[in-house]
Amino acid sequence: MKILVLAIDRDDDFGVKAGVKGPVIGRDSCLDAAVKLSLADPEDSDANTLFAAIKLYDELKKKGEFDEVEVALITGHPNVGVESDLRLSKQLDEVLKKFPADGVIPVTDGAEDEQIFPIITSKVPIISTRRVVVKQSPGIETTWYIIVRYLKEMMSDPEVSKVVLGIPGLIVLLYGIAKIISIKYPPSAQIVSSTVTGVVMLIVGGYFFSKGFRLKPITSLVRIVSRGLITFIGVVTGFIVMLGGAINVYLTLESIAENMIGGIPTSELIAFLIYLNAFNKYFILGLGIMISGKIIQEYLRRDPHIWYYIASFLMLPAFWKVIDLMTIYSNPLIKKSPETLIAGVLLVLIDLTLSIIISIKLREEVKKWSSASS
Structure with missing residues (x-):
């Protein structure tokens, strides 16, 4: 050999x-x-x-x-x-x-x-x-x-270069801009620094969160807007209502607690129950706006599933009352009466019954409507 x-x-x-x-x-x-x-x-x-x-x-x-x-x-x-x-x-x-x-x-x-x-x-x-x-x-x-091979890979691979070069580059760029602004306007140095730090954390955290859960927020947003502009407007409006309500309840929690229990909450759990009860109406209102946008969109599209969204909208009062009763009867500092509980339960049952009857009727009408249009 x-x-x-x-x-x-x-x-x-x-x-x-x-x-x-x-x-x-x-x-x-x-x-x-x-x-x-x-x-x-x-x-x-x-x-x-x-x-x-x-x-x-x-x-x-x-x-x-x-x-x-x-x-x-x-x-x-x-x-x-x-x-x-x-x-x-x-x-x-x-x-x-x-x-x-x-x-x-x-x-x-x-x-x-x-x-x-x-x-x-x-x-x-x-x-x-x-x-x-x-x-x-x-x-x-x-x-x-x-090392050389890894550096070449970073420069050629778009995904790797975004993380290794793009994010650090963005951070350095933002801090560079902040430094220049703080030199020009020294009194604003603290505000600019805090703003830049918040923006950097938001961008980096959002990027890694979307990658970790395999989310594509920009693509999803474009798809939602292109497929249903009215639905998108409804969702954004409903979210703004919820956010505004959450902030308003947080800022006025003490006065709300005064009206409900006659004083300041003695524990965080009591404060949380009061907060949920006060935020409930804003949450249901925002949810109703979102569903309304979806109903309008499906009606214009003549989608046969519109009955499902109408039924969901009709069940919102029952949903609101369930949350209201749970937060009230879970709070030992609120005075309760059996009549209030019975009235609330009857309201929930009546709303659910009417919603089911109307949704069944709507489903039959939508089937006829779809058959006639096809």
């Missing part, structure tokens, strides 16, 4: 620094090339690689396990990539013509040279590999290769 010990110099340090042209075949020629590169650049790891290949050649010759053993060096090009790999492939063909090996043992100094292993295996089997690491700097070349 014929074995070739193959030293690889993918970026052609031998050619650039020592004037050695590949391929180099034979122990003496390889030793001469290694000495030339060592003299030209004693710190270059490629010279150590070739010395290691020669040493391995000597060990295999001494053991006598193979019929023939040869050592060779192939060199690429400083422009690492397609051009260097083509040169390495051609030089390997030249080596195999002079020494038709049955197997090869590549000797490299890092991950970069190992990138051509597929080229080698397409021509001759690899029976073993040997990586040479300089003891004074273990893993430096491999680490550098990984």
Whole structure:
């Protein structure tokens, strides 16, 4: 069995620094090339690689396990990539013509040279590999290769570049603008700094939240607006009503508590129940506006599912009363009477019954309407 010990110099340090042209075949020629590169650049790891290949050649010759053993060096090009790999492939063909090996043992100094292993295996089997690491700097070349490769990936991959480059760049940009504004208007430094911090946290938090839950807020918003503008207006208006109600209840909670329990809440739980009871009407109102927008949109589209949204709208009073009763009867500081509870339960039952009857009737009418239109 014929074995070739193959030293690889993918970026052609031998050619650039020592004037050695590949391929180099034979122990003496390889030793001469290694000495030339060592003299030209004693710190270059490629010279150590070739010395290691020669040493391995000597060990295999001494053991006598193979019929023939040869050592060779192939060199690429400083422009690492397609051009260097083509040169390495051609030089390997030249080596195999002079020494038709049955197997090869590549000797490299890092991950970069190992990138051509597929080229080698397409021509001759690899029976073993040997990586040479300089003891004074273990893993430096491999680490550098990984860093460079990662940086290239960041620049080429849009998703990675958004996170690694885009978000930090936006943060630096906003803080730069804030710094300029604070220099021009020193009294506003604190306000500007707080505003920028809030905007940065909002953007970064929103981005990672949407990525974590696989949300696409911009795409979803465009889809909603394009498919149903009236529904979108209803949703936005309803949300504004809810938000305004929530703020109003929060700011006037003490006066609301005075009217309900005759004083300031003694615990957070009591305050929360009072808050829910006061916010209930704003919540139902906002929800009603949202559903109304959907009803109008479906009516204009002549959608047969409109009865479902009308039924939901009719059930809102029952929903409001259930929340009202729960928050009142959960609060021990509010005076309650059995008549109020009975009246509330009757209201819920009547509303639900009417909603079901009307929705069934509407469903039948919508079916006739759909059949006539089709």
